[in-house]
Amino acid sequence: xxxxxxxxxxxxxxxxxxxxxxxxxxxxxxxxxxxxxxxxxxxxxxxxxxxxxxxxxxxxxxxxxxxxxxxxxxxxxxxxxxxxxxxxxxxxxxxxxxxxxxxxxxxxxxxxxxxxxxxxxxxxxxxxxxxxxxxxxxxxxxxxxxxxxxxxxxxxxxxxxxxxxxxxxxxxxxxxxxxxxxxxxxxxxxxxxxxxxxxxxxxxxxxxxxxxxxxxxxxxxxxxxxxxxxxxxxxxxxxxx
Ligand code: NDP
Numbered sequence: 001x002x003x004x005x006x007x008x009x010x011x012x013x014x015x016x017x018x019x020x021x022x023x024x025x026x027x028x029x030x031x032x033x034x035x036x037x038x039x040x041x042x043x044x045x046x047x048x049x050x051x052x053x054x055x056x057x058x059x060x061x062x063x064x065x066x067x068x069x070x071x072x073x074x075x076x077x078x079x080x081x082x083x084x085x086x087x088x089x090x091x092x093x094x095x096x097x098x099x100x101x102x103x104x105x106x107x108x109x110x111x112x113x114x115x116x117x118x119x120x121x122x123x124x125x126x127x128x129x130x131x132x133x134x135x136x137x138x139x140x141x142x143x144x145x146x147x148x149x150x151x152x153x154x155x156x157x158x159x160x161x162x163x164x165x166x167x168x169x170x171x172x173x174x175x176x177x178x179x180x181x182x183x184x185x186x187x188x189x190x191x192x193x194x195x196x197x198x199x200x201x202x203x204x205x206x207x208x209x210x211x212x213x214x215x216x217x218x219x220x221x222x223x224x225x226x227x228x229x230x231x232x233x234x235x236x237x238x239x240x241x
Contacts, residue, residue, distance in 0.1 A: 177235025203236030
C-alpha cells in the first residue's frame with residue numbers, strides 16, 4: 001500500500017469549516033480518507049470542496065464536547081485544529097480572554113485527545129495531529145493566553161506521545177508560520193506589518209492553508225509511523241532565521 005495514502009482511514013478534523021482546518025479536511029479526503037468535518041457551525045463548503053464526506057457539530061464552548069464522539073464508530077485520525085486568539089497587552093489582559101483561549105486551544109484539545117485515546121488504545125493504532133503555532137516556540141506580543149496555550153499544546157503533544165507511543169498511537173503537532181486565513185486578515189491588510197513579516201520569511205511568501213493540509217496528511221499516514229512527539233514547524237523557514 002502507498003505509505004502516503006489514507007485509504008480505509010476515517011479522520012475527524014475540528015474547526016473544519018474554514019482556513020487551515022478546511023484545507024486539512026480537503027487534503028485528507030484527496031488522500032483517500034473518509035473525513036468527518038467538525039465545526040461549531042456548518043461545514044457545507046468543506047463538504048462541497050471534498051466532494052463528499054460527513055459533518056458533525058462540535059462546539060468547544062464546552063471543552064468536553066467530544067467526550068462521546070469516539071465511542072460510536074472507529075475513527076483512526078484526529079486533527080485538533082480549532083483555535084482562537086485574543087489580543088491585549090499583558091498588563092491589561094482579562095480573565096475572560098485568558099479562559100476563553102485556554103478552554104478552546106488547550107483544555108478542549110487535551111480532553112478530545114483523551115476521548116480519542118480511550119477508544120484507540122485498545123485497538124493499538126491511531127494518529128493525532130495537533131495544530132500548534134510559532135508561538136509554541138516564541139513569546140509573541142499582546143497574546144499571552146494564546147502563547148501559553150500553544151506552548152501547552154507542544155508540551156502535551158510530547159507527554160501524550162510518551163504515554164501512548166508504546167500502544168501504537170502517534171501524537172504529533174504542526175506549528176504553522178504565517179498562513180493566509182481569516183486569522184491573519186487584519187495583519188495582511190496592514191501594509192507595514194505585512195511587509196515586515198514577509199521580509200522575515202526566508203521562503204519569501206506567506207504560507208497557504210494547503211501547506212499545512214499536506215503536512216497533516218503525512219503525519220496521519222503510515223509514512224510517518226516512526227515520528228512521535230514531534231512539533232514540526234511549517235513556516236517557510238521562519239524559525240531558522
Ligand atoms: P480560522 O479563524 O480561519 O479558523 C479557526 C477555526 O477554529 C474555525 O473553524 C473556528 O470556527 C474554530 N473554532 C474556534 N472556536 C471554536 C469553538 N469554540 N468550537 C469549535 N470550533 C471553534 O483560523 P486558522 O485556520 O488560521 O486557524 C486554525 C488553527 O491554526 C488554530 O488553532 C490557529 O491557532 C492555528 N494557527 C494559525 C496560524 C495562521 O497564521 N493562520 C498560525 C499558527 C497557528 P468558527 O469559524 O465558527 O469561528
